[in-house]
Amino acid sequence: MVNVSHPVTLIPGDGIGPEVADATVRAVNATGVSIDWQRADLNASIITKAGHVLPPHVIESIERTHVGLKGPVTTPIGGGFTSVNVALRKQFDLYANVRPVHSLPGLKTRFTDVTIDMVIFRENTEDLYSGLEHEVVKDVVTSLKVITRTASIRIAEYAFDFAKKSGRKKVTAIHKANIMKLADGLFLRCCREVAARFSEIEYKELIVDNASMQLVIRPETFDILLLPNLYGDIVSDLAAGLVGGLGVVPGANMGDQAAVFEAVHGSAPDIAGKGMANPTALMLSAVLMLLHLGEHDAARRLRAAIERTYAEPSRLTPDVGGLGSTRDFTDAVIANLG
Numbered sequence: 001m002v003n004v005s006h007p008v009t010l011i012p013g014d015g016i017g018p019e020v021a022d023a024t025v026r027a028v029n030a031t032g033v034s035i036d037w038q039r040a041d042l043n044a045s046i047i048t049k050a051g052h053v054l055p056p057h058v059i060e061s062i063e064r065t066h067v068g069l070k071g072p073v074t075t076p077i078g079g080g081f082t083s084v085n086v087a088l089r090k091q092f093d094l095y096a097n098v099r100p101v102h103s104l105p106g107l108k109t110r111f112t113d114v115t116i117d118m119v120i121f122r123e124n125t126e127d128l129y130s131g132l133e134h135e136v137v138k139d140v141v142t143s144l145k146v147i148t149r150t151a152s153i154r155i156a157e158y159a160f161d162f163a164k165k166s167g168r169k170k171v172t173a174i175h176k177a178n179i180m181k182l183a184d185g186l187f188l189r190c191c192r193e194v195a196a197r198f199s200e201i202e203y204k205e206l207i208v209d210n211a212s213m214q215l216v217i218r219p220e221t222f223d224i225l226l227l228p229n230l231y232g233d234i235v236s237d238l239a240a241g242l243v244g245g246l247g248v249v250p251g252a253n254m255g256d257q258a259a260v261f262e263a264v265h266g267s268a269p270d271i272a273g274k275g276m277a278n279p280t281a282l283m284l285s286a287v288l289m290l291l292h293l294g295e296h297d298a299a300r301r302l303r304a305a306i307e308r309t310y311a312e313p314s315r316l317t318p319d320v321g322g323l324g325s326t327r328d329f330t331d332a333v334i335a336n337l338g
């Protein structure tokens, strides 16, 4: 059998990014899958020097490989350069942000008594992330929320297709169309239109504030969540909190020409460089990447090894109640690979 080497752009990012990226590369390589890692560094000083949030070496690499594994990159707050992540999603039209949120067996959370198994589909290219802000007169600012039929139909189709292929039963569209009647109203009309084509899948709608409460009081009732960009961003972190926090939830940004896999969490400046970052989220993102590359056996083994490691509390990192370091956890995952 020919052993195919998959080219993948590795963007370690900054803050805890390089620590969790190194750990993930070690774990993926230990599965025996051949990956041709093409490293593209990206951080504030590279961005400032290049004068662009997406310097040519990053764009050219993803154009070649079509697949990226990315650590977080710090975005300055209230000024400075714009978000690398938003730029990447726009550049490669990575319109579907997919975040599976599952309880990890063995991990103690406030919700240990219920099984949480949902997948969040967040529209990734528009809404308030269009970056169209304007100071009308001094101290009066508008920020444009852009919702289009094309993008809304596309994310709804992506979510329903996934539901059908993976045998899931219910899609819940989340909105605030009672207030933003035009913008969220259009999003909702598109969701309904697509839902009508998938009669075998139950379709529900929830207003975002109510959805947030329902997620906390009965998270086990959610299956697939379908949201515009901003609500998707906020609800993803809320959902991460239900299963153990940002350290354990993976993500994928999917487009027709490229896919970039990254954790939900940011660069965690409070713990960067201390060797205590939890690499689970990026490792689970790499599991999604392996599935995308058709490496199903390696994906299954890596996921199983991570789950087995959660049965050994001493090897876990402090954010999930352990005493271990990033390296201890990674060594345990590699030792647990069947």
Ligand code: NAD
Residues within 6 Å of the ligand: 016, 020, 071, 072, 073, 074, 075, 076, 085, 246, 247, 262, 263, 264, 265, 266, 267, 268, 269, 270, 271, 276, 277, 278, 279, 281, 319
């Ligand atoms: P954050 O996700 O970096 O951190 C929030 C909290 O979660 C912190 O207490 C942190 O220590 C903890 N945490 C996050 N990831 C962890 C991990 N893997 N292991 C253990 N603990 C972890 O969110 P923030 O502080 O709001 O953002 C920091 C920076 O990251 C900002 O500049 C933000 O713009 C950027 N950011 C980048 C991305 C990305 O590149 N995809 C995503 C979100 C935020």
